[in-house]
Amino acid sequence: MDVQAIREQFPILDQEVNGYPLVYLDSSATSQKPASVIEAVNKYYSENNSNVHRGVHTLGTRATDQYEGAREKVRDFINAKSTAEIIFTRGTTTSLNIVASSYARANLKPGDEIVITPMEHHSNIIPWQQAAKATGATLKYVPLLDDGTISLEDVKETVTSQTKIVAITHVSNVLGTINPIKEIAKITHDQNAILVVDGAQGIPHMEVDVQELDCDFYAFSGHKMCAPTGIGVLYGKRELLENMEPVEFGGEMIDFVNLYDSTWKELPWKFEAGTPIIAGAIGLAAAIDFLKEVGQDNILKHEQKLAKYAMEQMRTIDGISIYGPEDRAALVTFNLDEVHPHDTATVLDAAGIAVRAGHHCAQPLMKWLDVTATARASFYLYNTEEDIDRLVAGLLKAKEYFGDVF
Template sequence: MDVQAIRQQFPILQQEVNGHPLVYLDSSATSQKPQSVIDAVENYYRHDNSNVHRGVHTLGTRATEKYEGAREKVRRFINAASTQEVIFTRGTTTAINTVASSYGREKLASGDEIVITPMEHHSNIIPWQQAAKATGATLKYMPLQPDGTIRLEDAEETITERTKIVAITHVSNVLGTINPVKEIAAIAHKNDAVVLVDGAQGAPHLKLDMADLDCDFYAFSGHKMGAPTGIGVLYGKKQLLENMEPFEFGGEMIDFVNLYDSTWKELPWKFEGGTPIIAGAIGLGAAIDFLNEVGMDAITEHEVKLAEYAMEQLRKIDGITIYGPEKRAALVTFNLDDVHPHDTATALDAEGIAVRAGHHCAQPLMRWLDVTATARASFYLYNTEEDVDRLVEGLLKTKEYFGDVF
C-alpha cells in the first residue's frame, strides 16, 4: 500500500495550517475526500442533475442509473444478499432511529429488554431510551472490562429470553475497542433477539460481510469513509424490513394514495421518503470504488500497524493516560496530566495538527472512565508514522508549555 501515492489523491491534505503542513488526525469524526469522490459529485451536478425514479427523460434516466448503481456497490461492499436490503439514509443516526422507531416501538412491550453497552455513541443510546419510554421496555447495559472490552461470558449473562433487541457498536469511537459482534449476534439469536450494529467506525476500516456477521441490522455513514456528508446506509435483513412500517412518509416511498389510505413501494424504496440524497449516494459509490481499489484488507493492516506505532510512541511521554484496550482500531484517546483536552487540541492546532477533544458524544463512557473529556487522535488510510511523530512532538511542546505556565 503506497500511502504517499494515496495522500496525493486527497487535495485537502496538500495545505498548511498555521504555518505547518496539515496533519489530519480526526478521521473518526469525518474523513477527508479523495479527488475521485469530489469529481463524481461534481460530474453529477454538471451533467446529470435530475430527480430519480420519476422522469423518463435522459437526465432522469442517467441519475437513476447512477443512484441505483451506487446501491449495488454498497451491496457488494457489505456482502448483502440483495439491494432490497440496502436503504440509503442521511447517516448512522437516521439509520438507528429508523430501526428504533419502525421496528423497536412496534415490537417492544412492557417487560421486554433492550441490551446496549456503556461505550455506545449517543446515537445508539438515545433512540433506545426513547423506545423504552414509549413501550415500557427496560434498557439494560452489558458490563465492560477495565480495559473497555466485552467478555462473551458477560454477554451470555446479560442477554436473556426477555431481550428483544441488542444494539452494539462494532468499533468504539473513544476506546477503539473492536467488539465481537458476530459472537454477540449468535448469543442474541439463541435468545430470539435481533441485533443492530452501529458500524459508523467499522465500515470505513474493516472488511464487512453481512452473511458472516449475521447481524439483523447494520448502520453506517458515508462521510467517515471518504464519501460526502449527509449520506448513510441501513442494512437490514429482507424479512425484517418487509414487516416494518416506514419511518418517514411522503413522495418517493408511496405506491398508491387515496383519500383515506395509502400503500407503500417495495423495498428498499419504502424507507426512502422524499427526494433522496442522490449526489451523496453517487459520492458514496465513488468512495467505495476508491476503497476497493486500495483494498480493505490492506487498509486494515496499515491502520493496525499505525495504531501500534502510535501507542508505542505516546507511551514514551511522561504524564499521559491512554484509554482503551491494547488491541484496537485506528485511534488513540488520551489525556495529558493537568492539561484540559481542549487546551491540548488548541495547542496542537497551532502546530497544524488536527485532533478531537471533548466527550465524543459518549458521556456515559466518559463517566465510566471517570473523566469529563479526552483528546483523540484517529487515523485513516492516508496517515503515516510521520504524522504520529508530529503528534508526539506537538504533545511534548504542549506539556512543556503548560508546565511552564503552571
C-alpha cells in the same frame, strides 16, 4: 500499500495550517475525500443533475441509473443478499433511529429488554432510551472490563429470554475496541432476539460481510469512509424490513394514495421518502470503488500498525493517560495530566495538527473513565508514522507550555 501515492489523491492534505503542513488526525469524526469522489459528485451536478425515479427524460434516466447503481455497489460491498436490503439514509444516526422508531416500537412491550453497552455513541443510546420509554421495555447494559472491552460471558449473562434487541457498536469511537459481532449475533439469536450494529467506525476500516456476521441490521455513514457528508446506509434483513412501517411519509415512497388511506412501495423505496441524497449516493459509490482498489485488509493492517506505533511513542511522554485496549482500531484517546483536552487540541492546532477534544458523543463512557473529556487522535489510510511523530512533538510542546503555566 503506497501511502504517499494515496495521500496525493486527497487534495485537502496538500496545504498548510497556521504555517505548518497539515496533519489530519480526526478521521473518526469525518474522513477526507479523494479526488475521485469529488470528481464523481461534480460530474453528477455538471452533467446529469436530475431527480430520480420520476422523469422519463435522458437526465432523469442517467441520474436514476447512477443512484440505483450506487445501491448495488453498497450491496456488493457488504455482501447483502439483495438491493432491497439497502436503504439510503442521512447517516448512521438516521439509520439507527429508523430501527428504534419502526421495529422497536412495534415489537416491544413492558417486560422486554433492550441490551446495549456503556461504550456506545449517543446515537446508539438515546434512540433505545426513547424506545424503552415509549414501550415500557427495560434498558440493560453489558458491563465493560477494565480495558474497555466486553466479555462474551458477560454478554451471555446480560442477554436473556426477555431480551428482544441487542444494539452494539462494531468499533468504539473512543476506545478503539473492536467487538466480536459474529459471536454476539449467535448469543443474541439463541435468545430469539435481533442484533443491531452501529458500523460507523467499523466499515471504513475493515471488511464487513453482513451475511457472515449474521447481524439483523447494520448502520453506517458515508462521510467516515471517504464519501460525502449527508449519505448513510441502513442494511436490514429483508424479512424484518418487509414487516416494518416507514417512519417518514411523502413523495416516492407511496404505491397508491387515496383520500383516507395509502399504501407503500416495495423495499427499499418505502423507507426513502422525498427526493433522496442522489449526489451523496453517487459519491458513496465512488468511495467504495476507491476503498476496494486500496483493499480493506490493507487499510486495517496499516492503521493497526499506526495505532501501535502511536501508543508506543506517546507512552514515552511522562504524565499521559491512554484509554482502551492494546488491540484496537485506528485511534488513540488520551489526556495529558493537568491539561484540559481542549487546551491540548488548541496547542496542537497551532502546529497544524488536527485532533478531536471533548466527550466524543459518549458521555456515559466518559463517566466510566472518570473524566469529563479526552483528546483523540484517529488515523486513516492516508496517515503516516511521520504524522504521529509530529503529534508526539506537539504533545511535548503542550506539556512544556502548560507545565510552565502551572
